[in-house]
Amino acid sequence: MNLTELIVFLVLFALVTVVGFVAARWQRGDLNLLDEWGLAGRRFGTLVSWFLIGGDLYTAYTFIAVPALVYGAGAIGFFAVPYTIVVYPLVFLLMPRLWSVAKQHGYVTASDFMRGRFDSRGLALAVAITGILATMPYIALQLVGMQVVLQTLGIAGKGIIGDLPLIVAFGILAAYTFTSGLRAPALVAVVKDALIYITVIVAVIAIPAKLGGFGHIFQAAAAAHLPLTLSPKAFTAYATLALGSAMALFFYPHAITGVFSTRSTEVIRRNAALLPIYSILLGLIALLGYMAVAAGIKVPVTSLAVPVLLTKMFSPWFVGFAFAAIVIGALVPAAIMAIAAANLFTRNIYREYFRPDCSPRQEASVAKWVSLFVKVGALIFVIGLPLQFSIYLQTLGGIWILQTTPALIGGLYSRWFHRSALLIGWLLGMVLGTWMAASLKFQSSTFPLHIGGTVLPGYAGIWALIVNLVIVVVLSLILNAMRVSNGRDETSPSDYVRAEAAVPAVD
């Protein structure tokens, strides 16, 4: 343990804690309402949303896992770059429509939209459960990102005492999420991203300079037998992983929560153009994996590659700074994910099935407590179960979320898809995707599809989605031809393109 490292780390962590609690007073709203606690009143402008959504999607786990994959497997790890490229055209096209209809009808979750659009409790429940199941392991993984850094700092070890720093950090997070709602991660995200950008910019300039330039780094990686380009057999896997991950990303509950908290469709459209700045950052972070190889870093688990590289390359105060950036980088998405899961549970399970007559105040109160339970659950998960469990479940989570996209995207653009067809397609997609992942023993999400005599390896989520879509189209044709009721659609075409709401800006 290095004292300077630790002090810098603790000072920054304390600063963020203050920011988290102060956030409750920022742009005051009645935090006893779900729209205020869980969506910050849908008032965020371009800049705040940029920090919030950026901090939400480019998580601490990403910053550890992506370079770790490059460090361990080479070129395939770079799929995070095309993934975070193609996601933004999708955001630009889809999210303004979703925001508009949600604003018009007061939807807080994607599941609310399913309920209103298809008049289907089944579809609403399917989307809610998928969202909650996919989010839980994702929160756990944020904790894993924190744990890795705390271990490298030397303040976390074995047993309950060893987990204490993690428990304390998470307890603080839970407390200010409870009191401030979505305002807390939004304000913390501004601090977090400032730290992250400084860390990464310094790292990608200083480390290559120390290691003799990028040419030297790539030579060293090649000498260590890392593949610097893809094997042609991996092309479909690379492309389907990037496309499938991109399609799933913005239908994760925490991404929807970030999008719904914006002030207008203009804010979303501008952010689709500005958020790629984070993708450049991610690409550079990915290269830290090769830098770790070139610096001769040998670690037992690949996730330690970047923390150890930073420790080796920089003076203690900067290491403390960088580690604080990563840990705070885990707090922001963890908070938003817990809020998103709480919104889903409260709106689409508690209110729908247990207390249909609950008041807006009760609704917000339940959501606050649920956000707390969700975090405690994730903490128990990480402390009590092997790390590999969270990673498996997170892999499954992406596959699952992808199976909700026919209903969500179909619902946004067309009245043709039949609700029962969408529900059956979803169910088969979930079963098939889970089966494929299980048959790979959850080690990989790349499933080798045998077509005739050739083998096509690709993202299991995409294969399941194709089957899902075929079922949806065939059954919609049949059900529509039989004139089976498709429910009462409470939305009208103009709801999807309605102009901006007149609320004051927060920037």
Added chain:
Amino acid sequence: MSSGRETRSRRGGWGWYLLLIIPFIGTLFPGMYNALTPTLGGMPFYYWYQLLWVVITGLLTIVVYLATR
């Protein structure tokens, strides 16, 4: 985009959205860029090509945003 003025109007500019297909073509066919050379500042082609597409996609999105505002 033959009717220039029409496509610039707020609702009529759907043709501009076709520009957003380009990033998918540019990045989802790795066979096009799976090469070590030419390098840029020591970085193999595979890496700087994909990073370059982040910038191109951002710029394309800005164009579409401005054109369909």
